Amino acid sequence: METQPPETSATEAVExxxxxxxxxxxxxxxxxxxxxxxxDAAGVSKAxxxxxxxxxxxxxxxxxxxxxERFKALLLQLTTDDRPLPELLEDFSLxxxxxxxxHAGTFSLFLRQLLDTGAGAERxxxxxxxxxxxxxxxxSFATLKAQxxxxxxxxxxxxxxxxxxxxxxxxxxxxxxxxxxELDDLExxxxxxxxxxxxxxxxxxxxxxxxxxxxxx
Amino acid sequence: METQPPETSATEAVExxxxxxxxxxxxxxxxxxxxxxxxDAAGVSKAxxxxxxxxxxxxxxxxxxxxxERFKALLLQLTTDDRPLPELLEDFSLxxxxxxxxHAGTFSLFLRQLLDTGAGAERxxxxxxxxxxxxxxxxSFATLKAQxxxxxxxxxxxxxxxxxxxxxxxxxxxxxxxxxxELDDLExxxxxxxxxxxxxxxxxxxxxxxxxxxxxx
DNA sequence: CCAGCCACTGACCGACCGGTCGGTCGTTCC
DNA sequence: GGAACGACCGACCGGTCGGTCAGTGGCTGG
Numbered sequence: 001m002e003t004q005p006p007e008t009s010a011t012e013a014v015e016x017x018x019x020x021x022x023x024x025x026x027x028x029x030x031x032x033x034x035x036x037x038x039x040d041a042a043g044v045s046k047a048x049x050x051x052x053x054x055x056x057x058x059x060x061x062x063x064x065x066x067x068x069e070r071f072k073a074l075l076l077q078l079t080t081d082d083r084p085l086p087e088l089l090e091d092f093s094l095x096x097x098x099x100x101x102x103h104a105g106t107f108s109l110f111l112r113q114l115l116d117t118g119a120g121a122e123r124x125x126x127x128x129x130x131x132x133x134x135x136x137x138x139x140s141f142a143t144l145k146a147q148x149x150x151x152x153x154x155x156x157x158x159x160x161x162x163x164x165x166x167x168x169x170x171x172x173x174x175x176x177x178x179x180x181x182e183l184d185d186l187e188x189x190x191x192x193x194x195x196x197x198x199x200x201x202x203x204x205x206x207x208x209x210x211x212x213x214x215x216x217x
Numbered sequence: 218m219e220t221q222p223p224e225t226s227a228t229e230a231v232e233x234x235x236x237x238x239x240x241x242x243x244x245x246x247x248x249x250x251x252x253x254x255x256x257d258a259a260g261v262s263k264a265x266x267x268x269x270x271x272x273x274x275x276x277x278x279x280x281x282x283x284x285x286e287r288f289k290a291l292l293l294q295l296t297t298d299d300r301p302l303p304e305l306l307e308d309f310s311l312x313x314x315x316x317x318x319x320h321a322g323t324f325s326l327f328l329r330q331l332l333d334t335g336a337g338a339e340r341x342x343x344x345x346x347x348x349x350x351x352x353x354x355x356x357s358f359a360t361l362k363a364q365x366x367x368x369x370x371x372x373x374x375x376x377x378x379x380x381x382x383x384x385x386x387x388x389x390x391x392x393x394x395x396x397x398x399e400l401d402d403l404e405x406x407x408x409x410x411x412x413x414x415x416x417x418x419x420x421x422x423x424x425x426x427x428x429x430x431x432x433x434x
Numbered sequence: 435c436c437a438g439c440c441a442c443t444g445a446c447c448g449a450c451c452g453g454t455c456g457g458t459c460g461t462t463c464c
Numbered sequence: 465g466g467a468a469c470g471a472c473c474g475a476c477c478g479g480t481c482g483g484t485c486a487g488t489g490g491c492t493g494g
Contacts, residue, residue: 013471013472027333031248034450034452035452035453036450036451036452044471044472047454047455047473048472050452051470051471052471054453055453111389112246112329112332114389114392115325115328115332127393131393134390148424150424151421151424154417155413161383161390161410161414164386165382165385165387166383168386169378169381169385173331173351175331196372196375197378197379200370200371200372200375200376201417201421201422202423204420205367205368205371206366206367207365207366207369252482261441262444263443264445264484265441268443272483273482273483
């Protein structure tokens with residue numbers, strides 16, 4: 001400890017500030033959190049927050065950037081290898097959901113940003129990341145379709161929106177689901193949910209007989 | 218005009234305040250909007266806002282209540298009549314999406330509330346409404362399943378989450394989709410999307426041959 | 435006409451906000 | 465030892481916030 005360079009100490013404070021800010025901004029949004037509250041949560045003075053970040057907005061943007069970088073690192077390519085389609089989708093779905101829950105704060109922050117209309121550069125940053133994420137998935141579905149592994153009538157964009165949307169609703173309604181005891185074992189619930197979503201997407205929801213008829217038209 | 222009761226005049230001011238608050242709260246969240254801003258937008262003095270509403274929070278709750286009542290009035294029962302399943306789902310899907318876009322402000326407000334963790338009574342109010350909405354849909358799917366119109370392995374809750382989730386992602390990403398010229402005719406886009414979502418859910422996404430195999434296991 | 439009521443408002447209040455400033459302390463280097 | 469620098473902070477600043485208050489004007493009913 002006596003050989004710690006001073007830079008490490010400053011890095012620690014910055015890290016604590018960023019972590020506190022991320023959590024609080026995720027819970028209450030930009031305007032719902034004072035710099036005083038962030039400073040207290042980080043165990044530094046408010047003036048120290050401004051020593052490291054030029055403004056509250058700069059701090060917020062640093063938090064968003066950090067989140068965006070982390071999100072990028074978690075960007076999932078839906079693999080289009082030779083494994084059965086259900087397996088590919090389940091892996092993706094499970095991983096995507098797990099990422100959401102592990103980084104719930106960041107994810108909530110991103111959703112808030114999507115809801116803010118008339119905001120500025122931060123919105124563009126988030127949109128870029130989400131756009132990349134979305135496009136990767138759409139491209140993968142297009143590839144699978146070209147390989148004849150998806151039905152001809154399937155529209156990759158719509159499929160992507162449906163799959164991602166199911167994760168979204170699961171995430172947004174997690175509190176309600178938890179109250180009903182449906183998330184007692186989160187890991188298990190996420191696993192089950194992934195499987196169910198993929199199963200219903202693969203085989204469709206109609207009974208076997210009418211499913212065949214639908215594909216005939 | 219000379220026979221207007223004074224009560225009408227006060228009602229008009231309250232209405233304007235509520236409308237302004239709803240729009241602004243929907244755009245920026247509770248903490249992102251000052252009472253001054255609301256008053257200006259409503260064309261009244263700030264003090265007048267406090268004449269009609271005891272506090273900013275009371276105004277917010279009035280806005281939420283109003284939204285919740287309107288949302289309840291829009292509660293869609295997925296009808297389980299004798300029409301073909303695709304038609305039932307498409308009607309529901311289309312109507313649900315249309316409601317979202319027509320009441321984008323209220324809907325955004327609700328989503329923000331879902332993202333606020335550690336909030337109070339307002340959260341319960343919103344959750345109650347969403348819970349009702351969700352349960353109605355799950356019950357309808359359970360009914361359809363009991364009628365043998367859904368495949369045996371389909372889990373009504375998961376299907377509800379998937380369907381509602383697809384609407385959610387469409388709504389949240391509408392800005393990105395619009396930039397890509399994919400929402401040039403919103404009504405048409407919503408219609409097309411509804412149809413595509415339902416089609417892929419009904420028949421599944423796998424090519425016809427593998428879809429049959431899946432149902433055999 | 436007058437009293438009572440209600441809608442409305444400008445001015446004001448204390449609290450809190452984001453941000454600044456002068457200063458301290460510890461570390462490093464010459 | 466002293467200068468320079470960076471991390472850190474208490475006190476302070478002007479501005480904004482939600483909310484209050486005394487007052488005005490219009491309307492209604494007796």
